Amino acid sequence: MIIMSKITSVLLFLLALSFNSSAQYSLVWSDEFSGNALDSSKWVYEIGDGCPNLCGWGNNEAQYYTSRPTNINVDTGYLHIFAREEQYQGSNYTSARIKTEGRYSFQYGKIEARIKMPVGQGIWPAFWMLGSNITTLSWPQCGEIDIMEHINSEPDIYGTIHYNNNSTYNFNSQSTTCDVTQFQLYTVEWDENEIKWFLNGVLFYQVSIANGINSTEEFHHPFFLLLNLAVGGNWPGNPNASTPSTSTMLVDYIRVYQKPSVQRSNSVNFDANSAWTSYMSVSETPANGGAYVFGSSWALLDAKSTLDLHAGTAGSLTLQPNFNTYSDNANDAYWVNQTTGLGNKEMEASTFVEPGATYLGADFTFTGNVISYTLDSNAYTAKVFVKALDPANGYIDVLGATGVFDLPPSGDFSVSIDSASLTAGLLLQYGFLIRGINANPLDEAALGSIVIGAMNTTTSTNKIKDQASVVSVYPNPANDFLTFSTDQELKSFKILDLRGVVVLEGGNARTINISSLHVGTYFIEWTFVDGKETDSFIKQ
Incomplete structure (x- = not known):
């Protein structure tokens, strides 16, 4: 009967793959427990009572976890975990706890398990997840997702998240009821926007984690799986005379599904009408050691960033060195060197847009055009940047310097970041910075400025003798072949991305395989015997 039950379970699983309303998910990992031993390529045993660092596993639990067959085994198509009352290694109970840490972790997906649980005072089975960064951030900063927990003999099962909220432990939880002594299907669906809990396919709880709302940044990183059967602890209380001497937890299967990744590409051209803001970082001058002093948000005009808005156009942005800390404090030695008359601080004025989570999870490109460049480049540096700040790690830029480039003296510019670097939970910024000493307003004209506008993305250049195009390109947009x-x-031909980087080239071929290119806009430069032509196309 047990074997037949397992076969029936597999048949129902295959049927569900065909007709499940969640067919948007694909199976990526599973353990059907169909062998005769725990799969060591998927699971790791946790051994002991948590001591010396986490005695009682942080909850005053009474059991000692082992890998003995009397506490855990795989047999007749099920994982068995046994909690036993016995003296072992100084504890009064033994049981088992396994995890996929170091074997398998993932970010977002549908996780489900079919489980049958024991009941009794002090009995605490759980199917749950921890953030893979627990070894560096500890708990609860790593985050915890409890897919299912049950205590004692009550009919309730619980879905919970644990996390750090402004240096304070916090949790959100909800329960529903069922007969836990029979097999039930426990499921969580977790994506960049929310976590949902289901019992036998029926939703009973959901929590929003969109954009790390309410300090839920922890849930935008990879997690690993855990299964255990605890005895006693702060929550269920201690076992008593009514507690069975042996309690058994049965797991039919565990499955992880994920949505197929869809390659997307986002391109943002400069627009003065966007929500621009400024931040000023102040440091000592290199002559005074260059140490960082402070940073704060500034008004655009105080940072000498001037937006010129024109209805129906992208307008422009003028960037200049900072003057106001000099003019407001000309007699203050903190800001102005009273001997040389020069500014006494290194100012880095960043002017940027924070578009939220809209562009995360996809290739991103920021483009524009340098209309004029008269800035004194010997005294000041000017950069264009795309940054991805990590709120869970001190707002460091996870891209490092890979998204920061010198502004060209004229013409178009483009900065592109691959989707793999723009994961959920990060804070995206794109914009410009000028760095140099705070300047004397009397030198404003001499120090110059930079004027930024939009890239003209509709113009094809270098047409042969300014004639109509001599090349017909189709289909456009294209998928795999052009x-x-x-x-x-x-x-010959060359295909260039919006940064001007050659991504593909070849000779006299009438069909070009573009399947390896990311989704987006490209230029194709044709070289003929008597000239050149540049056209554009869109890769879908």
Whole structure:
């Protein structure tokens, strides 16, 4: 009967793959417990009572976890975990706890398990997850997702998250009821916006984690799985004379599904009408050691960033060195060197847009055009940047310097970041910075400025003798192949991304395989015997 039950379970699983309303998910990991031993490529045993660092596993639990077959085994298609009353290694109870840490972790997905649980005073089975960064951040900063917990003999099962909220432990929890002594299906669906708990396919709880709301940044990182059967503890209380001497937890299967990744690409052209803001970082001058002093948000005008808005156009942004700390404090030696008359602080004025989570999880490109550049480049540096700040790690830029580039003296610019670097929970910024000493307003004209505008993304350049295009490109947009026709004698072609980087090139081929390119806009430069032509196309 047990074997037949397992076969029936597998058949129902296959049927569900065909007709489940969650067919948007694909199975990526599972353990069907169909062998005769625990799969060591998937699971790790946790051994002991938590001592010396976490005695009682942080909850005053009474059991000592082992890997003995009397506490855990795989047999007849099920994982068995046994909690036993016995003297062992100084504890009055033994049981088992396993985890996938170091074997398998993942970020977002649908996690489900079919479990049958014991009841009794002090009995505490759980199927749960911990953040994979627990070894560096500790708990609760790593985050915890309890897919299912049950205590004692009550009918309630609980879904819970534990996390750090402004240096204070916090949790959110909800329960529903069922007969835990029979097999039930426990499920969590976890994505970048929310975590949902289901019992036998029926939703009973959900929590929003969108954009790390209410300090839920912990849940935008990879997690690993855990299964255990605890005895006693702060929550269920101690076992008593009514508690069975042996309690058994049965697990039919555990499955993890994820949605197929869809390659997306986002491109933002400069627009003065966007929500621009400024931040000023103040340091000592290099001559005074260059140490960081402070940083704070500044008004755009105080940072000498001037937006010029024109209805129906992208407008422009003028960037200049900072003057106001000099003019407001000309007699203050903190800001102005009273001997040389020069500014006494290094000012880094960043002017940027924070678009929220809209562009995370996809390739991102920021473009624009340098209309004019008269800034004194010997005294000041000017950069264009895309940054991805991590709120859970002191707002460091996880991109490092890979998204920061010198502004060109003229013409178009483009900064692109791969989707793999823009994971959920990060804070995206794109914009510009100028760095140098706080300047004397009398030198404003001499020190110059930079004027930024939008890139003209509709213009194709270098047409042969300014004639109509001699190349026909189709289909456009294209998926995997691009075909062209022309009467000219073609020597070669180059495909460039919006940064001007050559991503593909070849000779006289009438069909070009573009399947390896990311989704987005590209330029294709044709070289003929007697000239060149540049066209654009869209890769879908």
